[in-house]
Amino acid sequence: MAARILVVDDELSMREFLGILLDGEGHRVDQADSAETALACLGQQHYDMVISDVSMPGLSGIDLLSRIKAQAPDTAVLLITAFTTAEQAVEAMKLGAYDYIGKPFKVEEVKVLVRKALEKQSLVQENKRLKAEVQERFSFSGLIGKSKQMREVYELIEKVADSMANVLITGESGTGKELAARAIHYNSPRRNASFLAVNCGAIPETLIESELFGHTRGSFTGAIADRSGLFEQAEGGTLFLDEIGEVPLQLQAKLLRVLQEREFRRVGGGTSLKADVRIVAASNRNLEEQVREGSFREDLFYRLNVVQIRMPSLRERADDIPALVEHFYKKYSLWSGSGDIITPEALRALFNYPFPGNVRELENLVERCVVLGSRVIVLDCLPPSVRDHRVTAAPAGELEIPEEGIDLQAYLDTLEQKLLVQALDKSGGVKKRAAALLGMTFRSFRYRLAKFGMDEAD
Structure with missing residues (x-):
């Protein structure tokens, strides 16, 4: 991989040698005859790597290393010297040098060290970028919507994120319960530790205990080695237990112990292990009803239900449909322009459809339209179940013209104004949705609002 490298040495011959060597590897190379000159270069230009002699007039290579790590910590530094000592090597590594080699050195040795240093730097930068993307995605942008219901969810997440309180997230399937759990984690002090998620309903009863707590070798048939569970793997972070209502009663007792004592044992193990893990649980079932039926422990329910966040169904937050459609359209297509991406007829069909699968169903629907090649989402690209869904309207009474006659235009204008007002009322004042209705x-x-003088205040 090509990089920009600064070579620092008070000997011209060494600078030119390294310059030719690195240029031959495809790198862009600048040179400095002292640490002071190098610092001036670093003030004007970012370098992926600095290769510096240690013994130079003025500031030494060790001094330069210290300044670089303070000024540009991501820059890799390789030190070269003719007087290698163990003390210098230890000091250089403590200060953050990638490596330390002595003169005379082999050409291939320098090539390999440079290549490995740049590869490591690239991995570190990619890891930082991915972590930043994940934190941005799940800060709140993973949850789309500005409806009253979603604003209440955001406020609750902000309030509970900094605490250690257990959180129970409820709501229908497809409403975004895991996204809410991730938002709690990435807005908490535990954001730099692991977030692990497990669907308790997808793991066989015989394996779920081992999955959560781990096991020791020989504890059951097939346990050929010690294995850590999710509680160990999520140490210092957050463990999301989705579909917690599916956990067997026997295991519920062990979960309760973890929540109370903050410790657990591996299957077959005799030693208690500490559990510094925050628990966020979720269920699309009514856990209180399960408690009454005896299929869920009451004490565990209250331990989990310290704070409850209810994710609204898409039917309850229909005002968010346009924003969700735009978000998913951008996710699955290369569209980056402006203008409408859905026709009024298609949007009206989405508003009328009850979405039993909630946001997940809407996402799949938009992906379908993109796959079918629709530049704009039109009615025909929607599946028949959505396209043909009908909302039953109240039957209109028969109209009769009075003996004295009727001013048809005035009557129609009055009717039109009433329908405009009703549409605005049903849409909560959101004009795009009112138009779709x-x-x-x-x-x-x-245009019709302006025609009747129905401005914002009216």
């Missing part, structure tokens, strides 16, 4: 474009809706 009436089967018209946003521009036509605004």
Whole structure:
């Protein structure tokens, strides 16, 4: 991989030699005859790597290393000297040098060290980038919506994130319970530790205890070696127990012990292990009803239900549908322009559809439209179950013209104004949704509002 490298040495011949060597490897090389000159270069240009002599007039290579790590900690530093001592080597490594080699050195040795240092640097930078992306994704941007219901969810997450309190997330399947759990983790002091998720309903009863707590060798048939469980792997972080209502009663007692004592034992183990883990649990079932039925422990329910966050169904937050459609459309397509991505007819169909699968179903629907090649989501690209869904309307009474006649235009204008007001009322004042409810474009809706003098205040 090509990189920008600064070579620092008071000997011109050494600088030129390393310059030719590194240039031949495809790198862009600058040179400095002292540590002071190198610092000036670093103030004007970012370098992926600095290769410096240790013994130079003025500041030494060790001094330069210390300044670089303070000024540009991601820059890899390789030190070269003719007077190698164990004390210098230890000091250099403590200060953050990638490596330390003595003169005379082999050309291949330098090539290998440079290559490995740059590969390590690239991995570190990629890890930081991915971690930043994950934290950005799950800070709150993973949860889409500005409806009243979602704002309440955001406020609760912000309040509980900094605490150690156990959180129970409830709601129908597909409402984003795991996204909420991740948002809690990535807004908490544990954000730099692990977030592990397990679907308790997807693991056989015979294996779930081992999955959570680990096991020792020989504890059961097939246990050929010691194995850590999720509680150990999530040490210092967050463990998300999805579908907690599916956990067998016998294991519920052991979960309760972990929550109370903050310790557990591996299957077949005799030693208690500490559990510094935050628990976030979720269920789409009514756990209180399960407690009454005797299929879920009451004491465990109250331990888990310190704070409860209920994820609203998509039917309850229909105002968020346009924002969700845009988010998923950008996720699955290369679209980066402006303008409408869905027709009013298609949007009206989405508003009318009850979405039993909630946000997950909407995401799959948008992905389908993208796969089918729709530049704009139109009614025809929606599945028949959505496209043909009908909302039953109240039957209109028969109209009769009075003996004295009727002003048809005035009557129609009055009716139109009433429907405009009802659409705005049903949409919570969101004009795009109101327009979709009436089967018209946003521009036509605004025109009709202006026509009747129905401004924001009205």
